[in-house]
Amino acid sequence: MFFNTNITYSTLAIMSNGKKSFSNMGQIIERSGDTIARLLRPSEESFACCHALSIQLLSSSKVLYLSIDDTLLRKIYSRFMQGAGYFYDTKIGRNVMAYRLVAGLLSNDKYGVPIGADYIYPREILDQIKEKFPSKIDIAKALVEEAIRLFPKMRIIVLADGLFASVEFLRWCKNMQMPLEVRMHSNRVVIYKGEKITLQQLIKKFGPKGRQSARTVTVSWHDIQLEVTIVKRTNNHGEETIVFQAATYKSLPIKHVKNYKKRWPIEMVIRTSKQHLGLQDCYSCSLKKQRNHTAAVLLAYGITQFEMKRCKLKIPEDAVRRLKKQTVESVIARINASVQNFQSSVRDYA
Numbered sequence: 001m002f003f004n005t006n007i008t009y010s011t012l013a014i015m016s017n018g019k020k021s022f023s024n025m026g027q028i029i030e031r032s033g034d035t036i037a038r039l040l041r042p043s044e045e046s047f048a049c050c051h052a053l054s055i056q057l058l059s060s061s062k063v064l065y066l067s068i069d070d071t072l073l074r075k076i077y078s079r080f081m082q083g084a085g086y087f088y089d090t091k092i093g094r095n096v097m098a099y100r101l102v103a104g105l106l107s108n109d110k111y112g113v114p115i116g117a118d119y120i121y122p123r124e125i126l127d128q129i130k131e132k133f134p135s136k137i138d139i140a141k142a143l144v145e146e147a148i149r150l151f152p153k154m155r156i157i158v159l160a161d162g163l164f165a166s167v168e169f170l171r172w173c174k175n176m177q178m179p180l181e182v183r184m185h186s187n188r189v190v191i192y193k194g195e196k197i198t199l200q201q202l203i204k205k206f207g208p209k210g211r212q213s214a215r216t217v218t219v220s221w222h223d224i225q226l227e228v229t230i231v232k233r234t235n236n237h238g239e240e241t242i243v244f245q246a247a248t249y250k251s252l253p254i255k256h257v258k259n260y261k262k263r264w265p266i267e268m269v270i271r272t273s274k275q276h277l278g279l280q281d282c283y284s285c286s287l288k289k290q291r292n293h294t295a296a297v298l299l300a301y302g303i304t305q306f307e308m309k310r311c312k313l314k315i316p317e318d319a320v321r322r323l324k325k326q327t328v329e330s331v332i333a334r335i336n337a338s339v340q341n342f343q344s345s346v347r348d349y350a
Helices: 002-006 008-015 022-029 033-039 043-058 136-150 167-175 199-206 253-275 287-311 316-324 328-349
Strands: 063-074 085-089 094-107 112-120 155-160 180-184 189-192 195-198 214-221 224-234 240-247
Touching: 002 043, 008 022, 008 033, 008 287, 008 316, 008 328, 022 033, 043 094, 043 112, 043 136, 043 287, 063 085, 063 112, 063 136, 063 253, 094 136, 094 253, 094 287, 112 136, 112 253, 112 287, 136 155, 136 167, 155 253, 167 180, 167 224, 180 253, 189 199, 195 199, 199 214, 199 224, 214 253, 224 253, 240 253, 253 287, 253 316, 287 316, 287 328
Parallel strands: 063 155, 155 180
Antiparallel strands: 063 094, 085 094, 094 112, 180 240, 189 195, 189 214, 214 224, 224 240
16 A cells, blocks of 8 residues: 555654664664665655645644744764755854755644655855755745645645745735735835835834734735734743734734744644654765655654544654554554545545
C-alpha cells in the first residue's frame, strides 16, 4: 500500500532515541545505516502522505489556517553539505552555517499538518549557480496554492510573520482574494486619507485607548488597500508594547488579533520536530537527502497529529511518547487501515 513504504522512515524518526542518524535509527529494527538511507523516500512522496493526513484530520473544519514560517537548521559540518551557507541566527546574534527552511502548516483549532516546505539558499551560493531557485515569496505562494488545491471549498486564512510582509506577496494575496494576516514593521510608510504616515505615527491617532487592546484602520501601501491593526500587548512584567498587523480583508480588530494568534501551531511544529523528531539531525552531504529527510520529519509530525486524534491527546510530545511504546509494524498498519477509504485520493496526490 502507498503508506506502507512511505512512512517507515518517518515512523523510525519518531520511535528511535537520540540523534536521528541513519545508523542510530537502524538500531530499532536491527538494520544498517545504509538500509535506513534507502528507506528515505523522495520529499514529494512524504508530502503526498501529509496531504492525505490533512484531508483526514481537517476536512470537517469550518475555517483552516495556513501558517508560514522559517527556521534555521544548524549544521556543524555544513561546509561539507550541498546548499548550506551562512545565515544570521537571531537567537545567538551571529552568522551560522545552516539550511534555512520555509514551511507551511494547515491547522484548525485542534490539529495541524505540514503540507510543504523548501529551502532558501544563501547569496554566496546563488551567485555561483545559474539555476533559478525559488525565493521565500515563491515558496509562500506555492504553499498557498497547495492549500487551495487540497481544500478548494474551504475558507483558508494565511498567517505569516514580518519576513513575508512584502509588496509582492500582499498584492498577490489581495488579487487572489486570499485572506492574509501578516506582521509589519513600525517604520513602514502608508497613506491614510491622502497623507503619508508611518505605522508608528498612527499610534497617536488610532492607538488603543484605555481597556482597548487593538484598533484597526484602513490604509494604502504601494496602492494596496490594507487593514492595519494596532495591537497593544502586555508581558508578564506588566510592560506594554505595540505591534502592527496588516490584513487583506476587513474584520473586527479583536478578530484580526485572534486570527493571527492561530500561528502558534507552526511554532510547535518547529519546536517538536527539532527536539524530538530530528529535523536538524541528517548528516548526509547530499542536498537531495537533506530535503528528503526534512520532508520525512514533517510527515512524522503529521503522524503525531493522527495519534493525538486517535488517543485524544493534548500535545504532540504525548503522542511521541505513546508511539515509542509500540512497534513500527503496528503503527504503519494502523495508519494504513485508517486511510484505506480514500486510497485512490492518496495516489492522486502522489
